[in-house]
Amino acid sequence: MVLLKFWKVHFHLIWRLSVGAVFSHLTIVTKLTIMAATTQVKGAASKKEKASYPKETYMFWFESMLLMRKFEEKAGQLYGMQKIRGFCHLYIGQEACAAGAISALRRGDKYITAYRDHAHPLALGTSPNAVMAELYGKETGVSKGKGGSMHIFDKENHFFGGHGIVGAQIPLGAGIGFAEKYNKTGNLCICYMGDGAVRQGAFHEALNLAMIWKIPVIFVIENNGYAMGTSVQRTSNVHELYTLGEAYDMPSEPVDAMNVEAVHDAVSRAAERARACEGPTLLEFRTYRYKGHSMSDPQKYRTKEEVQQYKQRDPLEQVRQTILTNKIVTEKELEVIEVKVNAQVEESVKFAEESNYPDPSEAMKDIYAEPNYPFIMD
Ligand SMILES: Cc1ncc(C[n+]2csc(CCOP(=O)(O)OP(=O)(O)O)c2C)c(N)n1
Numbered sequence: 001m002v003l004l005k006f007w008k009v010h011f012h013l014i015w016r017l018s019v020g021a022v023f024s025h026l027t028i029v030t031k032l033t034i035m036a037a038t039t040q041v042k043g044a045a046s047k048k049e050k051a052s053y054p055k056e057t058y059m060f061w062f063e064s065m066l067l068m069r070k071f072e073e074k075a076g077q078l079y080g081m082q083k084i085r086g087f088c089h090l091y092i093g094q095e096a097c098a099a100g101a102i103s104a105l106r107r108g109d110k111y112i113t114a115y116r117d118h119a120h121p122l123a124l125g126t127s128p129n130a131v132m133a134e135l136y137g138k139e140t141g142v143s144k145g146k147g148g149s150m151h152i153f154d155k156e157n158h159f160f161g162g163h164g165i166v167g168a169q170i171p172l173g174a175g176i177g178f179a180e181k182y183n184k185t186g187n188l189c190i191c192y193m194g195d196g197a198v199r200q201g202a203f204h205e206a207l208n209l210a211m212i213w214k215i216p217v218i219f220v221i222e223n224n225g226y227a228m229g230t231s232v233q234r235t236s237n238v239h240e241l242y243t244l245g246e247a248y249d250m251p252s253e254p255v256d257a258m259n260v261e262a263v264h265d266a267v268s269r270a271a272e273r274a275r276a277c278e279g280p281t282l283l284e285f286r287t288y289r290y291k292g293h294s295m296s297d298p299q300k301y302r303t304k305e306e307v308q309q310y311k312q313r314d315p316l317e318q319v320r321q322t323i324l325t326n327k328i329v330t331e332k333e334l335e336v337i338e339v340k341v342n343a344q345v346e347e348s349v350k351f352a353e354e355s356n357y358p359d360p361s362e363a364m365k366d367i368y369a370e371p372n373y374p375f376i377m378d
């Protein structure tokens with residue numbers, strides 16, 4: 001009898017362990033396969049045989065990413081000419097992270113990010129004039145010239161900034177998501193951060209709370225390999241950043257974010273979960289910035305070859321190839337869009353140049369939401 005009981009317990013244990021081992025092995029193999037697919041640096045921009053999305057989606061991706069790219073190339077030049085002062089962090093190379101998410105979400109969803117923040121509003125529909133004027137610090141800027149490059153805000157387009165303190169926007173993003181849930185809007189918040197930000201305590205607290213309360217928020221790590229000049233490998237022993245979500249039982253996955261379609265797919269899945277009241281998702285967008293951290297970065301921490309390898313998988317070029325290979329539109333039609341985008345960028349510079357700086361009396365306005373906030377008095 002005792003022997004039978006002993007065998008029963010042990011049989012159960014052995015069965016559980018072996019099934020567990022097979023499953024965890026399968027999970028690891030699946031994860032490794034996904035990662036291999038997403039981290040692989042292919043030799044050339046991949047040509048897709050078949051277009052999986054409607055024409056409008058490809059055209060949105062092409063035009064919005066082209067606008068981000070051309071606008072920022074111009075901003076880089078203007079910075080060199082000292083027309084734009086202070087900080088200026090360019091997004092060139094990372095465009096698919098914004099374009100692929102916006103196409104997957106709907107109007108009413110909220111966006112928040114760090115200081116690399118010119119591209120999202122441009123793709124959300126903020127006028128390039130207002131973004132350029134903000135970079136110039138002019139009163140016609142989208143933040144009335146008081147924010148500059150790192151603090152673009154646009155209420156109308158549901159863009160909540162633009163945050164210079166690394167990781168500051170992560171609890172804010174969870175809070176915005178909480179408000180959507182509380183008010184039963186059916187909307188969600190997508191909260192972007194860099195790879196450097198996930199080493200902040202605020203990241204872990206926000207993930208934990210968001211998961212307990214099933215907040216409709218999509219946390220996106222834009223892993224471009226570096227926090228200023230420090231590589232992901234040097235900031236922690238955990239290099240597969242999406243696995244950080246697993247500590248909170250949060251569905252988490254890596255995404256090849258040089259490919260806008262992969263971004264769109266992953267964000268669609270996460271949005272579906274959020275809207276079904278299943279709570280947050282953590283996505284690790286594997287991406288790359290072609291330019292330095294900011295305009296004053298000598299880039300001694302990486303090789304020219306590394307940058308070159310990523311440029312061969314350029315997100316904009318990949319979309320262009322898919323459009324042309326699938327004859328979605330002709331090369332001529334793409335040229336028409338390029339002419340239009342170039343004109344928009346030129347117009348934005350003219351607009352910013354001709355605008356005025358804010359009046360000094362504006363300095364103390366728009367600081368507190370409550371007009372009678374009591375702690376600052378003359
Ligand atoms: C709390 C805090 N610590 C340090 C800094 C200085 N700093 C500015 S950007 C940056 C690197 C952040 O890198 P990452 O999160 O990967 O974003 P990326 O610039 O790559 O988009 C640091 C350390 C800061 N702004 N805030």
Ligand SMILES: [Mg+2]
Binds near residue numbers: 195223
């Ligand atoms: Mg980074």
